Each structure stands twice: as C-alpha cells, then as structure tokens.
Amino acid sequence: MKIRIEGDSVRFRLRRSEVETLGREGEVVQTTAFPEGLFTYRVTLSGSIEQLSARFTEREICLLLPDTWGRQWSQDSNVGFSGSIQAVEGHSLELLLEKDFVCLDRDPSGQADQYPNPKAGSI
Template sequence: MKIRIKGNSIRYRLTKSEVETLAETGYYREETEFPHRTFAYAIKADNGTQELDVDFSADTITMYFNRDKSAAWPKNDVVGFSPEIKTSNGITLCLLLEKDFVCMDNTAEDQSDNYPNPKLAK
C-alpha cells in the first residue's frame, strides 16, 4: 500500500493482493520505522462508514472504508473512491482510495501485483 499526503489530501493506493486482503480480513496496515517511533497507515472495513472516513491517533492514519464496498471491490471495475469530508474545525479533507495500476513509464519498482493500466491496453 502506498500513501501520498499533500496538504489536506490523503491518497492510498492498493495492489491486487492488498485489495483482496482488505476484502477478506477487513484490515490492512503498513508501517515505517523511525529511530524512536513508528508511523503507520491502515485501512479498515467498517459497517458504520458510508464510503470513506479517516482518523489520526497513536501515530497512525486509519482510513475507514464501507464494509460492503470493500468486500465487492476486488470483483468489480471500480478504480477508487474520493469523498471530501469536513473536519471538526470546518476544514475540507480530501480522501482518495484507489487501485494501484502499473506505471506507464519505466520504473525499478516491482509492479507484478499492480492492476493492469487501462491506458496501456491496445
């Protein structure tokens, strides 16, 4: 799972196996180890979430994803979800959860578990 944060925008990209793990177990998490702390980001299927929601606590960003949508996601062609939510102080936070496609340019990154890029289809 990849994370990108810019200002008030958070984006998660998940590979095929990560999308399947989320659908099967309801949870997926990654960690980055720092010398004295660990930063984590996770996604959790949740019955009470309409589409996406997010929380930050204990050095972890947790994105909550509707359980029914997470269960159906590996089997459908939906690329992603992108709601905007209002924080308690009225700021708009943009969330994006999407399937990770194979890059169009050459990259040294292993992309064997990524979804086929529709722009590369002939």
C-alpha cells in the first residue's frame, strides 16, 4: 500500500493482493517505523457509511470505504473511489483510493502484484 499526501489531498494505492485482502478480510494495514514510534495507515470497510471517508488519530490515517464497495472491488474494473470530506477550520480533504498500476518507466519484473497499466500499449 502506498500513500501520497499533498496539501489537503490524501491518496492511497493498493496492490492487487491488498485489494483482495480488503474484500475478504475488511481491512488492510501498513506501518512505518520512526524513532518516536509507529505510523499506521489503513483502509477499513464500514457498513455504517455511504461514501469514502477518513479518520486521523494519533499516528494513524484510516480511509473508510463502504462495505459493499470494498467487497466487490477486486472483482470489477473500477479503478478507484474518490470523495471529499469537511476538515478543520473550513478546509475540505480530498480523498482518493485507487488500484496500483504498473509504472511504465520502471522495470515491470519488480511490479508483479500491481494491476496491468491500461496505457501500456499506447506509449
């Protein structure tokens, strides 16, 4: 799982096995170790929401995806989900959860768990 944060935007990219795990188990989790402690980022399915959402707690970012969307995601051609939520002080936070595609400018042999890039034949 990869995360990218830029300004008021958070993007998560999941490899094929992670999308499958999310659909089967309802959650995927990664941690990064810092000297001060672990930073956790996760995607969790929820039966109580109707759109992509997020939570931020001490040392953790969690994207919440409606359960029905996540359970079928590995079986369909949907690339991802986007949403926007209200944040502090009048800010809105843009959210994006995507399948991770093979990078065309890198050696594909190290990207076996990524989805085939739909632009692979056009470049």
